[in-house]
Amino acid sequence: MGIKAFLSKPLASWVVSRQQRWMAQPAQAQEQVFQSIIRKAENTAFGKDHHFKDIQTPQEFTQAVPVRDYESLRPYFDRLKQGERDVLWPGLPLYFAKTSGTTSGTKYIPITQDSIPNHINGAKNALLNYIHETGRAQFLDGKLIFLSGSPVLEQISGINTGRLSGIVNHHVPGYLRTNQLPSYQTNVIEDWETKLDAIVGETLHQRMTLISGIPPWVQMYFDKIMARTGKQIKDVFPYFNLFVYGGVNFAPYRAKLLESIGRKVDSIETFPASEGFFAFQNQQHDPGLLLLADSGIFFEFVPAEEFHQPNPRRLTLAEVQTGVNYALIINSNAGLWGYSIGDTVKFTSLYPHKLVVSGRLKHFISAFGEHVIGEEVEGALKDAMAEFPEVAVTEFTVAPYVSQTDAPSYHEWLIAFDTPPHDPAQFAKALDLHLRRRNSYYDDLIAGNILATLKVTLLPPDAFQQYMKRQGKLGGQNKVPRLSNDRTLADGLLAIFGR
Structure with missing residues (x-):
């Protein structure tokens, strides 16, 4: 066992121990998040427009702040893009995460100094939970591939702007950078097929242990490897044992991916978005994703059938039930308020609060x-x-x-x-x-x-x-x-x- 794998185990134990405290009292954790973000945003333009100084409870917040989507909040986002400070959150965003919208065209989601740990720690803690549960840490001693967007960032009013996966690439911990593939030179290639050919060339003879990405694009990577070698993935990468994915339901892709691999591998499902990292699978035997109740995001849940009504109920984490489809609404230290991310979720358990992503409001x-x-x-x-x-x-x-x-x-x-x-x-x-x-x-x-x-x-x-x-x-x-x-x-x- 290498030094990285060895040292990860006490770190994993410490992270899970801290996690179990808020898992036992998620409502209190959410209340602390709520009070923290409301108080910090009191003097922003949005906070003044919506009288944050007078808000003490989530119920008062729902009366003052309606549910909105990106288009409804666009005037505030446009002010940020023009370089105005203290609009949605104190100061300027650290980044804009650039993402495609079905109705709003390109969206620019702010990521702040306070919210970037949510993205980084969510992914990191998903791996540490896996290590703590299974005792398997050897993957940290091999090569780790993250199929992602380009890390090249542009500037909008002095704010670094790019795809979320490219932004996060700049925050990979230093101790993992020597393990990380593809190289920067390959990762900046814009054309996906050219980039994928280069990734195959770089990784084909490496000791790959972890592969992460959206399932259909990982399948394209596997297809190219098998076409080039005539072998299943297990024979090309005999030490590959952990697949990390998110963004889409894995079920339709599972059979083909496992057939391509040729044997069972462990997997971790995550629930990331440009707006935040919301949940991850913390137990191999349970497909439910643990909602991160203490990570700078105050969650609200609107019963999906009520979403388009004039005054839908907005429930806190303490009020949700299992088996009900909810529209997910977030309020965060990125300066997103009453923000509908467009996803619906369904809780599979309470205490701990675990969920599955059940669909899209517009799909x-x-x-x-x-x-x-x-x-x-x-x-x-x-x-x-x-x-x-x-x-x-x-x-x-x-x-x-x-x-x-x-x-x-x-x-x-x-x-x-x-x-x-x-x-x-x-x-x-x-x-x-x-x-x-x-x-x-x-x-x-x-x-x-x-x-x-x-x-x-x-x-x-x-x-x-x-x-x-x-x-x-x-x-x-x-x-x-x-x-x-x-x-x-x-x-x-x-x-x-x-x-």
């Missing part, structure tokens, strides 16, 4: 009143794949098809199969049945002949990669929407690959 289908959400389509696909073990899915999306004739409308599933089902018609039938079981509104529409059963359109394995490349969104942190209420993505795919 659903309700063209016919069915309100099908991401969790339901991903679950239906998982169940159908269990009945057809030969199936491996590369990527998929679902869109409504509104009939212009007397024939009924339907949901169209555009699926890129790495290995298609032996009987596509039966697979589609199973998929439809599992979705009907998960969504009673959809079931009623099928039973009433308002909708026809879903149709599956088979696409080539690299269909989504080609589409994303044409859109200039290949690689990095870009993700394919699971669900759409229109056919922009579906028709874009069909324009390339036909029906």
Whole structure:
């Protein structure tokens, strides 16, 4: 065992011991966060506009600060971009995290001196929890690959600006930099396919022990390695034993990734975003993600079915229940207030408070009143794949098809199969049945002949990669929407690959 692995164990024990204190009293931890960030932001422009000095409780805060998205808060963000100080948080942001928005174009999310530890410590503590639970620390002595965006930063009013993964790259602890791949020279390559070829070249003969990234882009990395070597990943990287991922549901990609690897490896799921690092998987046997209640973010939870109502309930961590879909609202030491990040979550346990990401507020289908959400389509696909073990899915999306004739409308599933089902018609039938079981509104529409059963359109394995490349969104942190209420993505795919 190397010195890094050896020293990580007492550090892991100390971190978990501190963590257990706030895990036992999460409501108190959240109250402390709330009071800290409110008091510190009293004299900011936002704090003055919303009378922070008069706010003492979360209930008073909800009366003063409405739920907003990026577009609603844009006037404040624009003032920051112009170099104005003390707008949302004291001083100027340390960084802007640049991210793509579906309705707001490019978004610039502030990261402050106070909030950067949330991003860094969240990822670090996820690994330390793993070490503490399993006793496995040898991965720290090998090479660690983080598939991320470019670390090159631009300047906006003197503020460093770039992709979150590129920003975080500048804060990798010094003791891990000698382990980290790819090199800086490779990481700054903008074209994803060129960059991926260079990453393969750099890592192919290294002692890789940990690989981290969004699953579909990690799969592209594996595909290139297997194409070049003719071997499974386990034979190329025999010491690779830990996969760290986040950003999308792993379930649709799991079968193909594990087939590519050729054996089981441990994995850690994380819940990061440009707005903050919210949760991580702290136990291998439990897929629930531990919500970080003491990390500079005060969380609110709006029941998802109430989100678009004029005055939805805004619950604190002490008021949530398991099994309910909530829109996640954050208030943070990055200066985000009443901010809807667009994700929905569902708690799997309380004390400790663990959750799963259940979908996106804007990613659903309700063209016919069915309100099908991401969790339901991903679950239906998982169940159908269990009945057809030969199936491996590369990527998929679902869109409504509104009939212009007397024939009924339907949901169209555009699926890129790495290995298609032996009987596509039966697979589609199973998929439809599992979705009907998960969504009673959809079931009623099928039973009433308002909708026809879903149709599956088979696409080539690299269909989504080609589409994303044409859109200039290949690689990095870009993700394919699971669900759409229109056919922009579906028709874009069909324009390339036909029906």
